[in-house]
Amino acid sequence: MLLHTVNKSFERNSLDACLRLAKAGSTVLLIEDGVYAAVQGTCLEGKLKQAMDTGINLCVLAPDLLARGFATDKVIAGINAVDYAGFVQLAADHSSVQSWL
Amino acid sequence: MKFGIQINEGPYQHQASDTAYQFTKAALENGHKVYRVFFYHDAVNNATRLAVPPQDDRNITKNWQALAKEYNLDMVVCIAAAQRRGLLDENEAKRQGKDASNIAEGFRISGLGQLIEAGIQSDRLVVFGD
Numbered sequence: 282m283l284l285h286t287v288n289k290s291f292e293r294n295s296l297d298a299c300l301r302l303a304k305a306g307s308t309v310l311l312i313e314d315g316v317y318a319a320v321q322g323t324c325l326e327g328k329l330k331q332a333m334d335t336g337i338n339l340c341v342l343a344p345d346l347l348a349r350g351f352a353t354d355k356v357i358a359g360i361n362a363v364d365y366a367g368f369v370q371l372a373a374d375h376s377s378v379q380s381w382l
Numbered sequence: 383m384k385f386g387i388q389i390n391e392g393p394y395q396h397q398a399s400d401t402a403y404q405f406t407k408a409a410l411e412n413g414h415k416v417y418r419v420f421f422y423h424d425a426v427n428n429a430t431r432l433a434v435p436p437q438d439d440r441n442i443t444k445n446w447q448a449l450a451k452e453y454n455l456d457m458v459v460c461i462a463a464a465q466r467r468g469l470l471d472e473n474e475a476k477r478q479g480k481d482a483s484n485i486a487e488g489f490r491i492s493g494l495g496q497l498i499e500a501g502i503q504s505d506r507l508v509v510f511g512d
Contacts, residue, residue, distance in 0.1 A: 286508075288397075288398075288401075288512075312401060313397045313398075313401060314397075344404070345397075345401075364408075365404045365405055365407070365408035366408045366411070366412050368405055368408065369385075369405060369408045369409045369412055369414060370412075372385070372405075372506050372508055373383045373414070373505075373506070377506060377507075378506055378507070378508045378509075380508070380509040380510065380511065382390070382509065382511040382512060
């Protein structure tokens with residue numbers, strides 16, 4: 282299963298495209314400006330919850346979240362916060378890594 | 383596990399170089415191997431030894447150099463991308479008739495084949511960009 286990394290939330294349609302094409306059992310990791318999508322109460326919350334309902338695992342890179350002023354308790358329930366070591370582990374645990382650039 | 387790292391964006395302009403550095407560091411610290419870091423497109427600017435960022439800011443080039451020294455990292459700069467942007471090693475400077483070179487120690491200039499090889503030799507190729 283793939284690890285997808287997405288580094289945009291509202292700009293472009295990379296998150297949309299990724300969520301549309303990601304398969305159940307794969308993981309989408311939100312990094313850089315992608316972390317905004319993991320925060321509760323944005324217009325993307327429904328989309329992310331729907332993705333989780335279809336079996337996509339969602340993760341967010343905590344250092345990028347903190348750098349943008351959001352504590353991990355502001356994250357939508359069900360999304361796992363990971364550090365860089367966790368990012369490396371996710372890359373190792375999946376068969377390949379697709380960066381949505 | 384063996385990782386290959388590709389970076390497509392310039393330092394200080396985009397977070398890609400910082401993320402790639404943190405990922406590479408975490409991989410090495412957790413016992414993984416990094417087969418090669420390939421600097422492509424504007425990422426070649428990671429390799430200049432003439433950058434002088436403010437003292438209270440991170441020095442991305444020096445961070446890479448320190449990591450390379452500690453873990454014997456292979457850091458390759460794409461030659462075509464480098465030449466377009468004025469990044470030259472001594473040999474290239476001589477060959478092109480330029481009066482200076484500016485590649486930082488620890489980086490080497492080579493071709494795109496090195497990226498392909500890194501993709502083949504690594505278990506995972508992770509790309510960082512815009």
